[in-house]
Amino acid sequence: MSAKIKGFCCNYTASVGVDALKEAGLVPEDFEMERLPCTGRLEVPQLLEAFEKGADAVFVAGCMVDECHNLSGSRRASKRVGQTKKIIQELGMDQGLVEMFFVGRGETGPVVDAVREMASRLEQTD
Amino acid sequence: MIIAERKPMNELLDMISGVKRLLVLGCRGCVAICSAGGDKEVSVIAAALKLGRSRSGEPIEIDEATLVRQCDPEYLEPLPEMAKDYDAVLSTACGVGVNFISDRCDGVNVLPGLNTTFYGANLSSGEWEEMCAGCGSCVLHLTGGLCPVARCAKSLSNGPCGGSTGGKCEINPTVPCVWHRIYDKLMDRKEEKRLQEIMPIRDWTTAGHGGPRRRIREDLLP
Numbered sequence: 012m013s014a015k016i017k018g019f020c021c022n023y024t025a026s027v028g029v030d031a032l033k034e035a036g037l038v039p040e041d042f043e044m045e046r047l048p049c050t051g052r053l054e055v056p057q058l059l060e061a062f063e064k065g066a067d068a069v070f071v072a073g074c075m076v077d078e079c080h081n082l083s084g085s086r087r088a089s090k091r092v093g094q095t096k097k098i099i100q101e102l103g104m105d106q107g108l109v110e111m112f113f114v115g116r117g118e119t120g121p122v123v124d125a126v127r128e129m130a131s132r133l134e135q136t137d
Numbered sequence: 138m139i140i141a142e143r144k145p146m147n148e149l150l151d152m153i154s155g156v157k158r159l160l161v162l163g164c165r166g167c168v169a170i171c172s173a174g175g176d177k178e179v180s181v182i183a184a185a186l187k188l189g190r191s192r193s194g195e196p197i198e199i200d201e202a203t204l205v206r207q208c209d210p211e212y213l214e215p216l217p218e219m220a221k222d223y224d225a226v227l228s229t230a231c232g233v234g235v236n237f238i239s240d241r242c243d244g245v246n247v248l249p250g251l252n253t254t255f256y257g258a259n260l261s262s263g264e265w266e267e268m269c270a271g272c273g274s275c276v277l278h279l280t281g282g283l284c285p286v287a288r289c290a291k292s293l294s295n296g297p298c299g300g301s302t303g304g305k306c307e308i309n310p311t312v313p314c315v316w317h318r319i320y321d322k323l324m325d326r327k328e329e330k331r332l333q334e335i336m337p338i339r340d341w342t343t344a345g346h347g348g349p350r351r352r353i354r355e356d357l358l359p
């Protein structure tokens with residue numbers, strides 16, 4: 012069974028839908044993406060729940076720090092990812108299993124790269 | 138306000154080992170303001186404990202609730218009924234809240250989710266510092282408003298120890314010597330005469346050395 016990767020992104024990140032990316036073989040079949048109005052809305056419990064519900068790795072793709080549609084949304088998300096890293100480490104998990112990526116608006120490539128980065132981290136922790 | 142911080146996850150997981158249904162109970166008082174035990178932190182702790190337990194193959198059911206305060210009896214009234222369905226209640230109030238629940242709510246297995254650390258002020262977002270130790274006999278009028286009990290590592294009453302160097306405390310060069318600051322403050326205020334006054338040996342009874350403290354105001358009693 013391949014590892015499950017869960018990503019969160021905002022309205023303005025990655026214009027190509029996940030199904031199309033899967034069809035094109037660019038991301039694994041059990042990759043799951045949740046789109047939020049803004050990644051700044053993400054709270055630590057949501058990131059922890061993603062693991063609890065079966066994700067092996069979790070990432071957030073938000074706007075570039077200085078280009079966030081909602082000014083500081085992605086910066087806030089990055090802080091919550093930082094808090095989550097600390098908590099999962101306390102639970103004996105590798106901090107690298109949750110990550111923040113800052114990606115250009117509407118760009119799909121960096122999101123695909125993020126999925127691949129998480130997949131390679133998972134391979135290394137296996 | 139009272140400052141507290143979350144206990145490490147492994148300590149919390151040990152504490153709740155064997156618990157199948159847990160209520161994480163927050164407090165909207167001091168601990169919510171210092172971001173240790175309010176609604177938000179209750180959700181984080183609950184999610185983290187669920188993840189920790191499911192990783193160890195022993196899933197747990199966790200509910201969340203938050204009281205206005207855990208140090209006033211009226212807010213605790215519903216707790217015994219609320220807690221009936223849970224094996225334990227993990228309180229994220231300060232130690233006062235945990236004690237009060239234990240005193241008042243028979244049958245509730247209350248556990249501490251936080252380490253209660255000190256009475257402090259919020260220096261900036263995410264930073265707190267101890268300012269008062271609740272000694273019960275305040276001397277701030279003699280010391281330019283700066284507390285020698287809480288802010289001097291040795292709680293000295295009559296000036297700095299020999300280790301004060303360049304305005305810093307000998308315990309750590311990042312800690313200001315409060316007696317150095319008291320000196321500067323009194324000089325600024327032209328109250329240098331205060332520095333000549335010898336504070337008598339303190340009676341620490343009021344600071345708790347005479348046993349648990351209690352305050353009664355007859356006019357407010359029911």
Ligand code: SF4
Pocket residue numbers: 139164165166167168169205206207208209230231232233234
């Ligand atoms: S229980 Fe503790 S934290 Fe909560 S309001 Fe009372 S003193 Fe403050």
Ligand code: SF4
Pocket residue numbers: 268269270271272273274275276277284285286287
């Ligand atoms: S002298 Fe006592 S009451 Fe006054 S601030 Fe210091 S510890 Fe608190």
